Amino acid sequence: MTIAINQPWGPEVPLSRAKRAGKLRKLLRWWPLAILGIAAFAAAFPYLLAPLNPDLTHLNARLQGPGFRADGLKFLLGTDDLGRDVLSRVIWGVRVSVVVATTAVFAAGVFGGAMGIIAGVRKRILGPVIMRIADMVLSIPFFLLAILVVAALGPNLRNLVIVLALVRWPRYARVAYAQTLEASEREFVRAAVALGARQLRVVRRHILPEVLPALVVIATLEVGLMVIYEAALSFIGLGVQPPTPSWGSMLSTGQQFVASAWWIATFPGLALFLLVVAVNRLGDLIRDLLDPKGRI
Amino acid sequence: MVRFILNRLAQAALSLFGVLTVVFFAVHIAGDPVRLLVPQNSSAADIARLSRQLGLDRPLVDQYWTFLVHAAHGNFGYSFVLDQPALGIVLTRFPNTVELAAGALVFALSLAIPIGILSAVFRGKWIERALMPVILIGQSMPVFWSGILLILIFAVHWHVFPSSGQGGLRALILPSVTLGSLSLATIARMIRGSFLEHLNREYVRTAKAKGASASRVLLRHVFRNAFLPVLTVLGMETANLLGGAVIAEEIFAWPGIGQLTVQAVQSLDFPVVEAVVLFAATIYILANLAVDLLYGVVDPRLRHEGNQQ
Numbered sequence: 001m002t003i004a005i006n007q008p009w010g011p012e013v014p015l016s017r018a019k020r021a022g023k024l025r026k027l028l029r030w031w032p033l034a035i036l037g038i039a040a041f042a043a044a045f046p047y048l049l050a051p052l053n054p055d056l057t058h059l060n061a062r063l064q065g066p067g068f069r070a071d072g073l074k075f076l077l078g079t080d081d082l083g084r085d086v087l088s089r090v091i092w093g094v095r096v097s098v099v100v101a102t103t104a105v106f107a108a109g110v111f112g113g114a115m116g117i118i119a120g121v122r123k124r125i126l127g128p129v130i131m132r133i134a135d136m137v138l139s140i141p142f143f144l145l146a147i148l149v150v151a152a153l154g155p156n157l158r159n160l161v162i163v164l165a166l167v168r169w170p171r172y173a174r175v176a177y178a179q180t181l182e183a184s185e186r187e188f189v190r191a192a193v194a195l196g197a198r199q200l201r202v203v204r205r206h207i208l209p210e211v212l213p214a215l216v217v218i219a220t221l222e223v224g225l226m227v228i229y230e231a232a233l234s235f236i237g238l239g240v241q242p243p244t245p246s247w248g249s250m251l252s253t254g255q256q257f258v259a260s261a262w263w264i265a266t267f268p269g270l271a272l273f274l275l276v277v278a279v280n281r282l283g284d285l286i287r288d289l290l291d292p293k294g295r296i
Numbered sequence: 297m298v299r300f301i302l303n304r305l306a307q308a309a310l311s312l313f314g315v316l317t318v319v320f321f322a323v324h325i326a327g328d329p330v331r332l333l334v335p336q337n338s339s340a341a342d343i344a345r346l347s348r349q350l351g352l353d354r355p356l357v358d359q360y361w362t363f364l365v366h367a368a369h370g371n372f373g374y375s376f377v378l379d380q381p382a383l384g385i386v387l388t389r390f391p392n393t394v395e396l397a398a399g400a401l402v403f404a405l406s407l408a409i410p411i412g413i414l415s416a417v418f419r420g421k422w423i424e425r426a427l428m429p430v431i432l433i434g435q436s437m438p439v440f441w442s443g444i445l446l447i448l449i450f451a452v453h454w455h456v457f458p459s460s461g462q463g464g465l466r467a468l469i470l471p472s473v474t475l476g477s478l479s480l481a482t483i484a485r486m487i488r489g490s491f492l493e494h495l496n497r498e499y500v501r502t503a504k505a506k507g508a509s510a511s512r513v514l515l516r517h518v519f520r521n522a523f524l525p526v527l528t529v530l531g532m533e534t535a536n537l538l539g540g541a542v543i544a545e546e547i548f549a550w551p552g553i554g555q556l557t558v559q560a561v562q563s564l565d566f567p568v569v570e571a572v573v574l575f576a577a578t579i580y581i582l583a584n585l586a587v588d589l590l591y592g593v594v595d596p597r598l599r600h601e602g603n604q605q
Contacts, residue, residue, distance in 0.1 A: 135307065136314040141535070141580045143542055144557060144573050145318070151561040151569075152322040228438050232543050235440050236558050248440075255444050255547060258459075259452050266448070269441030277436040 029285065035278035042091050043098040050088035051076065054245050058083035063261045078263040080253055086263055089245040090271050096234075096246040097275065100157065101226040104164035109219045112169035116176025117203060117211060120184065131177060134170035142167040146229065150238040157240055160233060164226055171222065175214050183210040213290045220283035224276045231272055247272045301589060308585045315577040320363050323566050324356065350376075363570075372571040375560075382567035386553055386575045392462060393552030396545070397537035399472030404479040404533070411480075412487025413514065416495065431488075434481030443474040443547040460549035475544040479533045486529045490522040497521075524595055531587025535580040 042049050052073060061070040062083040068075045077087040115134070119127040137145075146163050153159040183189055189206045197205075233239040234248025242249060247268040254265020347353045350373075351362070366372065372382040415427040450470060451459035458467050494500065495518065503513045545554035553572050560568035 132310065133314075136311045139308075139311040139581050139584065140315050140318070140577050144576055147542065147557060147561055148319065148322045148569065148573055151564075152325045224436065231438060232440060235543065236546060237562070251440050251444065255440075255447075258444055258447055262448050262452075265441070265444045269438070269444065272438055273436060273441060276438065277432060280432065280436050 030282075032278035032282040032285070035274055036282065039094050039098060039275055039278075042094040046092045046095060050085075050091040052085040052088045054084060054088040054092040055243050056084065058085075063257065063264075065261070066263050077267050078261065080250070080261075080264050081257060086250075086267055089250060090247070090268050092245040093247045093250060093268060093271070094275075096157070096240050096244065097227050097230055097272070100160055100164070100230040100240075101223050104161045104168070104226045104230075105219050105222050107161060107165035108168040108222070109172050109215055111165060112172025113176045113211065113215045115169065116173035116178075117180050117207060119173065119177045120180025121199060121203060121207075127177075130173065134173045137167065138170045138174075140167075143229070143232070146233065147236070147238060150233060155233075155238045155241060160230060160239055163233075164229060168222060168226070172215055172218055175218050176211050179211040179214050180207055183207045186210075217283075217287045217290055220286045221280070224279040224283065227272065227276050227279065300592070304585055304588050308581050311581050312578060315574060315581075316364060316367055317360075319570050319573050319577075320360055323569055324359070367570075367574065372574075373567040375565055375568045377560075377563050377565045377568070382571035383575070385568055386556065386571045389551060389553045389556050390575070392550060393538060393541070393545070393554065395462075395468065396471055396475060396541060396550055396552055397534065399468045400476035400479060400537055400541070401534065403472045403476035404483055405530075408480045408483035408487060412484040413491055413519075415484070416488045416491035417514070419492065431481045431484050434477045435485075437477060439474055439478065439541075439543045440547055442477060443470070443544060446470050446474055447547070460547075462550055471544055471548040471550055474547070475537065475541050479537070482533060483526065483529060486526050487522070490525050491518060494518050494522040524591075527591065527594065528587055531583060531590075535583035535587075538576075538579045538583060 046054075052075075058070065058073070058079065060083070061068060061073075061075065061079050063081055064070070064075060064079045064083075066076060066078045066086075068078060073085075075085050075087070077085075077090070080086055080089070112134075115130050119130040121127075145167050149163045149166065150159060153162070183206070189202060192202050192206055230239060231246070231248035231251065234246045235252045237249075237252070239248050240246045250268040251265050251272075254261070254268070257264055344353070351359065370383055374380065375382050375385055378385060411427050411430060415424045415431075418424050447459045447470065450456045457470050459470075461467060500513060500518060503517045508517070541552070542554035542557055544550070545552045546558055549555070553576060556568065557572050557576075559565075560572060
């Protein structure tokens with residue numbers, strides 16, 4: 001039904017059906033939530049979804065294509081070079097992506113947000129110092145910085161989160177800083193200050209609620225990036241270490257066998273792509289909701 | 297304007313100093329390279345001698361100072377692995393990175409400009425609806441997956457392009473497409489946004505009212521104004537690409553500085569790591585600086601504003 005129902009001169013359409021179609025279309029806009037729901041479920045309960053043990057090697061079933069059967073087991077998406085089930089590893093791999101991305105975004109958001117608000121409130125010395133440091137971090141190519149720091153601290157889950165937070169906090173700091181400055185000029189904040197409210201109270205009661213939506217928008221747009229960076233660092237061997245299944249390291253194996261076993265790289269890549277598309281699209285939707293004027 | 301330039305230069309210098317410091321300390325908590333260099337069963341005396349030779353036994357502050365002085369002279373010492381000057385190795389690799397970056401930019405721009413403009417002009421029409429997914433996909437496609445897929449299809453399956461290495465235009469195509477697709481999405485988005493903002497402006501209406509053709513309005517009036525903010529993004533993208541396309545170079549075994557970074561980090565080759573990261577950061581900072589300064593040239597309004605201050 002693509003008839004222009006809003007125009008009074010348009011052909012008559014049963015309103016209920018048109019309304020229902022509109023509602024359905026509105027609902028369908030939130031398709032990313034479905035993908036993210038599946039991802040969250042897989043991250044929480046991978047053992048419920050994965051058909052086989054992701055770390056178990058089947059040496060008589062190495063590099064077998066999708067649908068291969070051996071020992072009464074079925075490898076739906078094939079096996080890797082050690083005979084491990086690709087499907088099960090893809091499912092378990094969600095865990096690393098989701099955990100690293102969300103904690104890194106949370107850490108960077110809280111730290112960067114706090115720094116930005118402090119910089120916006122303490123305008124004399126501390127503020128400019130913080131913002132200069134933020135500018136400096138932003139002016140370093142941050143994938144190189146991340147490689148360097150991971151290499152220095154040693155590759156593991158915790159350090160991965162630290163590194164990603166360390167290179168991304170300035171983005172939140174800048175937004176929080178701008179929003180704090182803007183909010184400080186608003187009348188209700190000035191009134192609170194004039195009434196003698198202490199700074200901490202002003203920040204907590206009046207400034208924070210103004211800053212938070214902007215931080216949420218940035219955070220949702222950053223999650224996809226963090227998923228990609230986690231996978232990229234794992235891809236060059238600086239992420240989560242084997243045998244823990246991670247999409248990045250699976251892609252790296254897949255690249256070695258690209259000529260003989262296409263499925264090893266294709267499926268984790270597809271999962272990664274779907275997750276990132278869903279996160280980015282959801283980020284756009286949330287931005288439209290929280291920031292209709294596109295100020296951030 | 298002069299004040300603005302000086303301010304920007306000071307900021308760039310400060311950034312460089314920051315990078316130097318971060319690089320030095322990150323590299324020195326990374327581990328002891330001497331243990332990797334000597335044979336497994338060498339004596340403690342041998343290890344001590346080699347560390348003295350490389351200057352790794354001196355106090356950290358002392359080493360930091362020497363490092364700063366040497367870095368200012370472009371001297372990062374000899375590669376532990378290749379026994380050549382570290383900066384020299386980086387410089388021999390850099391032209392390859394430039395070649396790849398140029399390829400990626402040409403690919404990205406040649407598609408981003410039409411996609412961006414068309415999706416802005418035909419907003420809400422099927423053209424926009426067909427083009428927006430291209431942007432979303434380009435933005436979400438991880439380089440290391442699209443690279444592998446391209447190899448799979450064009451190198452393994454159809455044998456059209458070589459799967460890795462450098463050599464001629466044919467070898468450049470797959471890496472450029474892989475690397476350029478993210479820039480393509482970013483630039484197209486920016487162009488679309490900027491065009492949308494300008495299409496409703498009064499000068500556009502005036503131009504149309506005067507009877508200017510649609511293409512003239514778009515290319516002569518809107519394009520000039522709307523392309524300005526795109527320039528910033530373009531500069532950042534260039535800086536990013538030149539700063540070493542680590543993943544793309546790794547996938548296609550492209551001998552640029554990105555691949556060098558990974559190799560150096562994996563073999564704990566400190567001098568090369570320091571040299572390559574600093575070199576990339578310098579390029580990145582300078583490219584961003586150049587864009588900011590270029591702005592004053594392209595947009596006379598900014599120059600004027602600066603004079604008034």
